Every structure is written in structure tokens, then in C-alpha cells.
Amino acid sequence: MRSNLGFFSDEKFRSIFFQTLVVGLFALGLFFVISTTSYNLEKRNIATGWSFLQNPAGFDISFSPFLEFKSTDTHLKVYFVGVLNTLLVSVTGCIAATILGFILGIVRLSSNWLLSRLVYIYVEFSRNVPLLLQIILWYSILIQLPRVKQSLQFLDVFYISNRGLYSPRPIFESGFSYVSIAIVLALISSFLINRWSKKRQDKTGQQFPVFSSSIGLIFIVPLILFFILGSPMSFEHPEMKGFNFKGGLVIRPEFIAMFLALSIYTAAFISEIVRAGIMSVSKGQREASAAIGLKQTWIMRLIIIPQALRVIVPPLTSQYLNLTKNSSLGIAVGYADLVHGFGGISLNQTGQAIECMAIVMATYLSISLTISFFMNIYNRSIQFKEK
């Protein structure tokens, strides 16, 4: 009896046995799903393969700010347009949600009763109403703006209608490259000045006006250069021609609705994360820094925030991931993102559901893993370094 059980009482054998069993069952299940799928596809005469990516799409996408898209372009290009549109709304959304979230999180802790209650109402409202409803709400509001012929006009160059926000588009002429080089150089040198002044302050305690000198370098120097070179930039103004405005930059209501809904919804979560982070810093830290005579804003910037960030960053990462994945709801208002363009229209026109969905899923996975990767690097850089 004992000899029969001998193997099983060995912990190493047991763990290998069960792990092999689980992996084996998983592989078997996977095989079953794949073979059943291909069997049924074959039975229904549905062609499989990736060759459809090279076929012309046949339809138009009008929202493509980065790539020129025509109906003769391929489904592969539909994919790239979709990825770029998804990234556009995700990146701008993440930036706006972070800024708004930090401000609201700090205001929520303010001693001003009215302010903190207002933020409380905002947070409870926007995180408890489904995101899809918020997107549709914003879109319905934007759609009720004046028609294109009765556009609202600001400063003679901006036009707002339910077709979007039109603004002049800058056109860079030949000399402008010098200005851009100057801006890049200014950025690098202000970064170096910042490092040098920190080192000097550590050594000697003397401070250097980093902020104002950086502003001077980044804005004033290129501006002077710009005028010396004879203003090598002009604007293309939007003009009403026929049915629509022609020329200029346009931001579509579909994008605005997505951007507003995503950033406002996610900012509510981020503000709670920020509040939790700040409250996690012990009261003694604040009192001690006040005792040595630091200004209120300095206490926040130098003492509280660096410690709070250690608590804030990990859940912040998952909010970024959520926002990116939530951008797939663009389909509700016809925002031409990855799911709507490639995972929707291309899928439907070609009938290659499995291929399209696999590509879309792999893309979201890659975007999410990339965000996690960089946020993890950032997280490590702000961790407490023991000396």
C-alpha cells in the first residue's frame, strides 16, 4: 500500500503531475475549440486566411487625421487608421484624465466645504453612470449645436457647429525648421540647467531660477528667431464652400464626445486614487515640514506628492489600461477607431470575423502591455531608494 502511494506523497512529483495534467487539459481544450471552428468554417464554405488584408476596402473613412485614406486603399490600411485613431483618443484622454484627476483629487481634500462637496458629487455621478450612456449623452448634446450654415463664430477664425470645431491650420514654410531646431535645443538645455542647479543646490544650498530661465529659453528665444526669419508660417483658414467648411483643422463631434466622456469618467476614478495616495502620507510628515517653515505649495510638491506617488502609480496604470480599452466604445457614436473601422466595417465587408477579431484582440493586448511596461519603469523610478 505504502509503495503505491509513494509517488503521490512526494511533493515534487505531485506538483509536476498536476501541472502536466492542467496543461494537458488546457491544450486539449484549445485543440477542440480550434478544430471545431475550422471544421465548421469549412462546412459553411467560409474562406479563411489573411489574403483579404491586401484587398481594396471599397469604403471611405472620413476621420483619419494622420493618414490619407481613399476607398481604393486596402483593409490593412483600414487597420492602421483604426490603430492611430484609437491611440489618439486614448493618449489625449489619458493626459486629460490625469490632469483633471489630480486637480480634483487635491480639491476634494480641500478644507473648503463647498468645493470638496462639489467634487464629491462629480465623482459619484460620473463613476456611477455607465460610460456608454455618458458617451451618448455628450454626443447628443454636441449634435444639438447649430447647423453648419449657422455656425457659431469666434474671433473670426474659429467656427463651431454640429459638424465639429473648425480652426485655422498652421502651414510651415521653409525657414520654420530653424525654429523647431531652436525649440529642441532649448528643451535639452533647460533639462541640463535643471540637473546642474539641483547638483549645485545639494552642494551649496544656492538656488537658481530654473523655471523662469527655462520658459525664456523655450518660448522667447524661438520667438525672436521666428521674427528674425520673417515669420515663416501662415494659416489656412476654414472657409464655407458648398455644403461644408473647406480647409483648416477640424475636430469632429464624435472625437470630442469620446474624449470628454473618457476623460471625465476616468478622472473620477483617478481623483479617488490621488485622494487615497495623499491620505496615505502620514500627518506627521505635513506637520514636520510645516515646522521647518516650508511654504504650503512646497509641502505638497516636495514632501506629500513624491510619497503619495508610490501609492498612486500602480492603480493609475490600470486606469490608463481601462481608458484605452474603453475607447472601443467609439462604435456607439461612429468614431472610426480600431473596433469600429477594422473590427466592424472590414469584418463585415469581408466576412473574416475570426481573423479580424484576432488581430483586434492582439492589438489591444500589445497596446496594454506597452502601457504597463512604461508605467512599471516609471513606478520603479519613483520607489523609495534606501541609501
Place this chain on the structure above:
Amino acid sequence: MHKSIIWINLLIWYREAIFEKRYLNNYLNGENNMKKLLSIFAVAAFAFSANAGTLDDVKNRGFLKCGVTTGLAGFAAPDDSGEWAGLDADMCRAVAVAVFGDRSKVEFITTTGKSRFPTLASGEVDMLARNTTWTISRDVNLGFEFVGVNFYDGQGFMVPSALGVSSATELDGATVCIQTGTTTELNLADFFRLNGISYEALPIETNDEGKENLFAGRCDVYTTDASGLSSTRAAASNPDKWKVLPEIISKEPLGPLVRHGDHQWGDVVRWSLNAMIIAEELGVTSENVDAQMSSNVPEVLRLLGVEGNYGEMLELSNDWAYQIIKQIGNYSESYEANVGPDTPLEIARGLNALWTQGGILYAPPFR
């Protein structure tokens, strides 16, 4: 190595055995205590396979599942009393009558332009009657079978009358609302490319969204099948404010479709449609159908099941076509009640008149 191949073969054999309908029926028809349990198992297996045998499936279930639009007046939309009505809804009911002899034995399942094909392919519905254009790629590559045409349509444009446009070629630079995942989306791109004019597409999911965006002025033009435009215009608060442009830029033969490979079921749907068209040709209506039972026209007698055994050939009761005409009416009756000149849609018969009356509606002989 060798053993694993045997295992895989066993697995494949097992799976094919599950999906083999005959194998299942042997179980189901036999007197077996396990019958009930196995029928549950069979339903589960069928949900995966969506194989041949839809007719038996429908009969066992006791009602027909028919995929229709999310609501397009005249074709398929709930009427004032909540009953589905329209040309496509009648198509569904006709098939239900053919199978069960009862026009109420049908469940209407709404599908969007995009969800309709997966819904049919997965076996969630038995057939689609959903303004679906018959094209080669849908017929061949998507694995469906179009069984006929119940409405000959073409793509048109609708604009506000105030826009002052009289032809689609004047639409350079306009914003166009377009339902995604449709043939109209592709026709639109072709039309503008051919005429060398530009446009901005605003993709929308359903007819209602298109209506909303057009009425709000988010787009200048709405394009879909001319019948759909008439339907949308009829639903506007002031139809005179909207104008359908004269251009028809495509052929859109709309018809019911079923899954590929189930010919028996395909035949049932095809001949339910044809029976309605033939009835119009022969002048058999829901009102005179009882009197026609003693007609002296041989084809009428064959159609109504007095002579011949055409019902049995389809595995239906012999009076199936009689019941369709009695309960639904012939094609003309359905057309006039749902989309004809006396309805808010005001669509003249045009191409949809019988071939003998200047149209192209034509059914193979009933013999």
C-alpha cells in the same frame, strides 16, 4: 507518438459523430428512457454546429425564428398594436404558415446591418428577411443561400428640400450618413469616385441613427435603398421638407436568405415566396381563395393542394400554399398593405410589378 495520433483521430471521430444528424435522430426516434436528456444534448450540439435539418429543428421547436430589421416601416416594424408588420415580416409569417399553418408561430429577432450575418450563421435565427441585397460574395463566400427576391430596390439619396439640390452629382463636399456593413457603403464610395467628387462619410449603425443625424443636420444627405428612404421620409414630422433625389445608383435585389447547405429548408422558404407571387399571377387572393378551390385552372388546383402532392415533397402539409394565401395573402396584397401607393411609403409597383405588367417579378411555374 503513434498513440497520440490515435487519440487525436478518436477525438475527431467523436466530434463528427456528435454533429452527424442521422446519428442523433437514431437516438431521438428510438424509444429510450434517456430521450429527454439526449434531446437537450442534441440542442446543445446543434447550437454549435448549425447543420442540416433546419425544418425538423423548427418543427421540434414549435415556432420559427426569423431575423428582421430593428425597425423599418413597411418592411418590418411593430405596428400600433405591437405586432410586427411589413413586407419582410409577411415573408417570415408566410414561412411560419407553411410549416405550422399558423401565422403567429414566429419569433421576430431584430438584427442590425452588421449583426445579421453572424446571427444567421450561428443558427440563432432560421432565416433572414431583412432588406438584404443578394450579391455574389454573400451568396458564395459568406456561406448563405438567397432563395429569391421579394423586393427589387436601388440605392438613392435623400436631402432636405431647403438644400436646393436636384441631382446627386451636385453633392460635392457633402457629409453623407451611411449605414455601415452594407452594400450601400461600397456603392457610395464607387459613385463619388466615378463622378470625381468628394464627400465625408458619417458611419451609423441603424436606420434610426441615420434619421436622427439627418434631421439634426449632422449630415446633409442620407443614402440607403430607395424604399428605406421612402420609409424614413414617411416617418418625418413633415415629409415635404425632405426630397429623394432622382438618381438610383445601384441594383439592390432584396430577398430572404438561409444558411448554405440545407436545401430542404431553402426550398421551403423559396417556395413560400414563390407561392405568393404565383397566387398573384393566377389572381388568387385571401378573399377568393376558398372559391378558387373549385377553380378549373389546373395550376390553381396544384397551388392550393387540391391536385398533386407538392406539400409532401416539401415535407409540409398539402394545403401549405392555401394557408399562406388565406392567412397572409398574395404578393400584391402584402405589397399594397405595407409599401404600396396607399401607404405612407407611397412606393409604386415599378420593377416589382409582375413580368406580365411591365415589372420583373417572375416565379418559376408551379408544377
